[in-house]
Amino acid sequence: MSRTLHLPEQFIHLPRYPLLYPNPSPIHPLQTLTTQLNPSNTSKISLYTKREDHSSPLACAGNKYRKLEYIVPDILSSKPPITTLVTEGAVQSNHTVQVAAVARKLGLKALVLLGKNTGGGLAAASDQEAFLRTGNVQVAKLLGAHVRLLDAADVARLTAKSDEYDTPHILMDELRKEGSVPYWIPSGASLHPLGGVGYARCAVEISMQEEELQLPGSGRFDYVFVACGSGSTVGGLIAGFKLVEKFEKAQQGCEMRPRQVIGIPISPTKPLEWHQTRVLDFARKAAGLIGLDSTRDVTMDDVRLDDRFAGSRYGVLDTETKQTLEMMARTEGVVLDPVYTAKVLRGMVHYVQHGELDSDPAQHVNALFIHTGGQAALAAYADID
Numbered sequence: 001m002s003r004t005l006h007l008p009e010q011f012i013h014l015p016r017y018p019l020l021y022p023n024p025s026p027i028h029p030l031q032t033l034t035t036q037l038n039p040s041n042t043s044k045i046s047l048y049t050k051r052e053d054h055s056s057p058l059a060c061a062g063n064k065y066r067k068l069e070y071i072v073p074d075i076l077s078s079k080p081p082i083t084t085l086v087t088e089g090a091v092q093s094n095h096t097v098q099v100a101a102v103a104r105k106l107g108l109k110a111l112v113l114l115g116k117n118t119g120g121g122l123a124a125a126s127d128q129e130a131f132l133r134t135g136n137v138q139v140a141k142l143l144g145a146h147v148r149l150l151d152a153a154d155v156a157r158l159t160a161k162s163d164e165y166d167t168p169h170i171l172m173d174e175l176r177k178e179g180s181v182p183y184w185i186p187s188g189a190s191l192h193p194l195g196g197v198g199y200a201r202c203a204v205e206i207s208m209q210e211e212e213l214q215l216p217g218s219g220r221f222d223y224v225f226v227a228c229g230s231g232s233t234v235g236g237l238i239a240g241f242k243l244v245e246k247f248e249k250a251q252q253g254c255e256m257r258p259r260q261v262i263g264i265p266i267s268p269t270k271p272l273e274w275h276q277t278r279v280l281d282f283a284r285k286a287a288g289l290i291g292l293d294s295t296r297d298v299t300m301d302d303v304r305l306d307d308r309f310a311g312s313r314y315g316v317l318d319t320e321t322k323q324t325l326e327m328m329a330r331t332e333g334v335v336l337d338p339v340y341t342a343k344v345l346r347g348m349v350h351y352v353q354h355g356e357l358d359s360d361p362a363q364h365v366n367a368l369f370i371h372t373g374g375q376a377a378l379a380a381y382a383d384i385d
């Protein structure tokens, strides 16, 4: 049976500027890891990864390009014409590099604000000088971005008159006075009204790939593990799978078990409820844009976040996360990033090792780990060997 999806008109007609390769980002099995975690090969679990780090030809491919595909048309249609993209992140932010690359591709300038006190990466670095100029900082500069490193006092001054999109109005006014026309992209692009749509599209893409892969058992990815940082990646996926499952239900006349998207928060700073509320909000916003009923079709029951793997701080590589990063490199030959994906894989491995997937009533379980990129930060985490 074909699972060709007929997307709602509303979704098809949302303007999208291609930043990704035209083909879906690859999904491949994690055969060696699966065997390593279950040497007797008695497990009913199959592990896979979707390589969002191979999704785009642009610098340091990662999940932000997919989100930016839906934001670029808004940038290009703004009046007066935008001259400068402005965004923010932690010192080793992947998001800001992806915004900088998009700016260059569009012939625009990029101003990148990096908060030295955002997360604990800088404070924990054994060589702070190096942390401030290697990895993603180096790449952002190579791309010609104007990089401003901010301490707490700078952040307080520039963000004093902020709004629901975290817009630093004081800075934006300063830029306008200098003759620029700035466009603000919030941290991780999540608070942007279009921030979740890219990952809703990704969920549809995954559902098409499920069919090509001829997965065992349910024929779908029963579990999808993904990082929850600013939150619209997991929020968008939740909305997109809701859409897919609505179509599957209509085609098959019966409801199958929903795929479980498990978001792994990578910072312990905010309580779980804070993340849940935000992710629900992003999922609902995306749902409304792709042709679902935002409040009826997406509820808090769809938001599954597991904060056991957040570690000590955002941007800090705790022992378990470091071991996971090393294990993945040495089993699969696949390199993770120290801030997001290593924590997510640690979570998935925990589910496998502690029977949390085995206890699923299904006879076979397919689990997908979304590799969202970020390896450029490794250079700044030089103590990993």
Ligand SMILES: *Cc1c(COP(=O)(O)O)cnc(C)c1O
Pocket: 062, 063, 094, 095, 188, 190, 227, 228, 229, 230, 231, 232, 233, 234, 337, 340, 341, 372, 373, 374
């Ligand atoms: C930004 C980022 C994430 C988190 O995505 P959000 O949408 O902010 O939750 C995960 N992995 C990497 C490598 C990232 O750069």
